[in-house]
Amino acid sequence: MKIYDSSVKQTPIISQIKVVYQSRSLLKILIARDLTVRYKRSVIGIWWSLLNPIVTTIVLFYVFNTVFRARMPDGTSFLPYLLSGVLIITFFSQGLTAAADSIASSSGILTKVYVRPEIFAFSATISSAINFCIGLIPLTAVLLISGKYPGLKSPLVLVVIFCMIMLTTGLGLLVAIAYINFDDSRSLIQIVLLMLTYMTPVFYPISVLGPNTLEVIKLNPLTSVLIVFRNVFGGNGGTGINMWLYMIGTSTITLLIGLFVFNRMWPKVVAKI
Amino acid sequence: MSKADKGEVIVDLEDVSMIYRRTRHRVSSLKQTAIDSIKRRISYENFYALDGITLQVKRGETLAVIGRNGAGKSTLLKVVARVLPPVEGRVIVRGSVAPMIELGAGFNPELTGVENIMLYGALLGRPQKELNERIEPIAQWAGLTEHLDVPLRAYSSGMVARLAFATATDTVPDLLLIDEVLSVGDEDFQERSKERTIELMNSGCAVVLVTHDLKAVSELSDRAVYLETGKVKAAGKPDTVIEKYLSDVHH
Numbered sequence: 001m002k003i004y005d006s007s008v009k010q011t012p013i014i015s016q017i018k019v020v021y022q023s024r025s026l027l028k029i030l031i032a033r034d035l036t037v038r039y040k041r042s043v044i045g046i047w048w049s050l051l052n053p054i055v056t057t058i059v060l061f062y063v064f065n066t067v068f069r070a071r072m073p074d075g076t077s078f079l080p081y082l083l084s085g086v087l088i089i090t091f092f093s094q095g096l097t098a099a100a101d102s103i104a105s106s107s108g109i110l111t112k113v114y115v116r117p118e119i120f121a122f123s124a125t126i127s128s129a130i131n132f133c134i135g136l137i138p139l140t141a142v143l144l145i146s147g148k149y150p151g152l153k154s155p156l157v158l159v160v161i162f163c164m165i166m167l168t169t170g171l172g173l174l175v176a177i178a179y180i181n182f183d184d185s186r187s188l189i190q191i192v193l194l195m196l197t198y199m200t201p202v203f204y205p206i207s208v209l210g211p212n213t214l215e216v217i218k219l220n221p222l223t224s225v226l227i228v229f230r231n232v233f234g235g236n237g238g239t240g241i242n243m244w245l246y247m248i249g250t251s252t253i254t255l256l257i258g259l260f261v262f263n264r265m266w267p268k269v270v271a272k273i
Numbered sequence: 274m275s276k277a278d279k280g281e282v283i284v285d286l287e288d289v290s291m292i293y294r295r296t297r298h299r300v301s302s303l304k305q306t307a308i309d310s311i312k313r314r315i316s317y318e319n320f321y322a323l324d325g326i327t328l329q330v331k332r333g334e335t336l337a338v339i340g341r342n343g344a345g346k347s348t349l350l351k352v353v354a355r356v357l358p359p360v361e362g363r364v365i366v367r368g369s370v371a372p373m374i375e376l377g378a379g380f381n382p383e384l385t386g387v388e389n390i391m392l393y394g395a396l397l398g399r400p401q402k403e404l405n406e407r408i409e410p411i412a413q414w415a416g417l418t419e420h421l422d423v424p425l426r427a428y429s430s431g432m433v434a435r436l437a438f439a440t441a442t443d444t445v446p447d448l449l450l451i452d453e454v455l456s457v458g459d460e461d462f463q464e465r466s467k468e469r470t471i472e473l474m475n476s477g478c479a480v481v482l483v484t485h486d487l488k489a490v491s492e493l494s495d496r497a498v499y500l501e502t503g504k505v506k507a508a509g510k511p512d513t514v515i516e517k518y519l520s521d522v523h524h
Contacts, residue, residue, distance in 0.1 A: 001447070004355050006364040026395045033392055037383040109379040112372050112452070114355045115396055182303040270357050271293045271322060271348065 012263040013256060019116045026115070030123035034098070035130065049131040050138060053086045060086070060203050073207055077146035080139065080234055085202030087135040088226050091164055093193045095128030099172025100189075104179040111273050117266065118173065118259065125168045129161050136233070143234050156232040160225060163251040167221055170251070170258030177265045180273070200226055221250035281367070283448050283479035284330040284353055289362035291323040291348050291503070322348040324503035325362070332447070335480040337494035337511060339487070339518055344500040346483045350450055353481055368447025371397060373470075382426035386417060386436060389425055393440050407443055414469075415439040431459060438466050442473055449473060451482045487515050 020027065039046050060082055064070045072078050099121040103110065110117050136157070140150055178185040200222045209217060217223055224247040230236035294317045309315045323345050330336045338346050351357040352364055354372055379396050380389050390411055394404040412418045415435040417428075425433060451470070474480050474493065482494060490497055490511050497514040499507040507517040 001368050003368075004364070004366040006355075006359050006362075025401050026398075029392055029395045029401075033381060033384060033388070036388070037381060040383065106379070109374065109396060111351060111356055112354060112374045112378070112450075113396055114370065114398075178303075182301060182306065184302045184304055188303060267357055268293055270351060271291065272295070 013259045016116065016118050016259050016263060020119055020122055023116070023119050027119055027123055027126075030102075030120065031127050031130070034102075034123060034127035038127075046134060049134055053083070053090045053135055054138060056090075057083045057086045064203055072205055076205070076236060077148070080142045080146055080148065081205075081230065081236065082203055083139050083142050084230050084233065084236075085200065085226055087132055087139060088164070088222065088229060089197050089200060089202055090135070091128050091132040092168055092222060093197070094131065095125040095164070095168035096172050096175060096193070097189070098124035098128060099169060100175035100179050103173075103176035107180065107273050111270050117176070118169075118262065121169050121172045121176065122165075125165050125172060128168065129165055132161065132164075139233070148234055150233050151235045153232040153235070157229065160229045160232065160247070163247050164225060166255040167225070167251040170254035170256070173258040173262040177262065177269060180269050196220065196222060199223075202226070221247065221254070224250070281332045282329050282365075283332050283367050284328075284481065285363075285365040286326050286328050286352070287363040287365075289323055289326045289352060289359045289364060290321065291345075291352065291357065292319055292321050292360045294318070295320045321503045323352065323359075326503075326505060327362075328498060328505070328508070330448075330479045330481060332479050333477055334496065335474055335482055335494045337482045337484065337490040337497040338500060339484070339490060339497060339514070340500035340506075341522070345503040346500055347452070348503075349500070350452060350481065350483055353448070354450055366448060369398070369444075370448045370450065371441070371444060371446035372450040372452070373441050374452060380425060380433065380437060383424055385424050386412065386421040386428075389436065390440050393437070394443075397441075397444075399444065411436075411439045411443050431462065435462060438462075438469075442469055445473065445476045446478055449478050449480045451480065451484070453484050453486075487519075491515060 035046075039048055057079070061079060064082075065078055070078075072081065102120040102124045103117045106117070106120055109115070110120075136150075143149060175185075175189055178189070199217055199220045201217065206214060206217060206223075206227075224243045227237065227243050228239055228247050231239045296315055296317055306315070326345075326349065328336070338349060340346055348357065350372075352359055353366065354370055355364070355366060358364075379393050381392065384392065387408055390408055391401065391404055394407070395401065408421070409418075412421050415432075415438070417432060417436055420428065420432065425436075428436070471493070480494075482490070484490060494511050496509065497511040498505055499514045499518045501521070506521075507514045
């Protein structure tokens with residue numbers, strides 16, 4: 001028989017990760033729910049997840065390639081460069097808002113049934129990761145059209161995905177607390193997400209940036225994620241070990257901070273709802 | 274569950290207090306909070322949602338919790354459901370806990386009946402294998418066997434209520450938490466759900482019942498607790514406690 005004793009102190013982070021791991025079957029059901037709800041009743045099914053990144057890519061491609069007649073330096077093909085950026089940004093903003101929303105909108109059940117809310121956040125970001133994986137299909141097509149191919153390093157995309165899950169979950173947990181506490185935080189988050197998009201080299205090469213701007217852009221964890229992703233999937237540019245370390249380091253630390261802060265704040269939130 | 278198990282303490286609260294800091298003026302916007310904190314206008318006060326509560330619930334026993342709105346009843350339920358860790362004191366709960374919450378919370382209108390049963394069951398911590406076998410009996414009780422593969426948004430509100438109730442009461446937990454006696458649906462459903470609730474209460478679990486329905490308290494509970502501003506104001510035989518509560522309310 002399970003015995004709950006409130007005087008047994010739980011180590012934050014370790015106990016949280018343990019609970020998420022132990023709740024794998026619930027996690028699976030929640031992911032299936034997220035994917036089913038999003039696609040089941042739409043005519044084009046799972047391909048719906050591609051509509052947003054593909055339309056965004058087409059619009060941006062038209063604007064920069066045809067209207068501004070911009071050309072990438074060193075002969076990089078613009079279309080795969082652009083699509084890979086849009087896929088990462090979509091993964092990030094979709095995962096982040098879905099993670100925060102899934103906790104904020106489930107407060108009715110989370111304040112009454114003992115379920116760790118972190119599981120909801122992970123299910124949302126893993127669903128976004130699955131969407132991202134589907135997005136690799138058109139990206140491969142675009143690479144092939146441009147006379148390139150994903151390359152031998154492409155299995156390393158799994159590391160990129162893993163880091164993105166850690167990053168978006170960590171931030172999603174923090175945003176969830178903000179969503180519940182402050183009604184106006186949603187619009188603020190949208191502004192921050194927009195700023196982050198422009199601070200990530202989605203549609204411009206970092207070589208055009210001045211030294212000061214470059215330093216700021218490189219602080220953004222998404223920049224390192226994107227540079228690594230373009231390198232392993234399509235062989236764009238070189239990455240030093242520094243980019244890898246920065247990507248893995250910032251995403252791990254973000255997840256740990258997110259878990260820690262969430263663990264401290266959640267009881268205060270529950271007490272007020 | 275054998276009769277010998279009767280008398281085993283399932284819920285044990287020892288001097289439990291829930292204290293949290295809250296702002297004097299309720300602000301829920303980031304803008305207002307920022308302005309207030311710049312002008313140093315935010316003042317906090319310590320709020321005692323629960324204040325030194327000690328109580329026990331044994332197996333086979335039903336404890337009713339009554340009190341005015343804001344007396345701490347729902348905080349007490351959250352502490353017992355282990356959703357909220359106590360700030361002071363100690364809470365021990367032995368065995369599985371099943372809350373009967375607003376019908377349909379945790380249900381998703383886009384999912385089918387079966388998918389919702391699986392989701393809700395998983396949220397309550399029930400293994401998937403066990404749930405697979407329970408789908409038939411749950412659907413049967415709810416009278417929805419033919420509608421299980423239809424998304425919930427095609428259901429009437431009565432059908433959702435029946436499915437939610439049937440899923441929530443499908444298992445006998447060690448501790449049953451009831452927030453307000455359920456009164457939804459048509460008369461037939463109300464009758465059957467009340468019957469099933471009582472059956473569940475008598476099946477050997479411990480029950481904590483929070484309600485404003487004083488008639489239900491005197492009919493269903495073995496003991497009652499009357500909460501006022503987070504403290505136990507009266508405890509004991511349901512009718513004595515109700516009397517005390519009523520004399521305060523009509524004061």
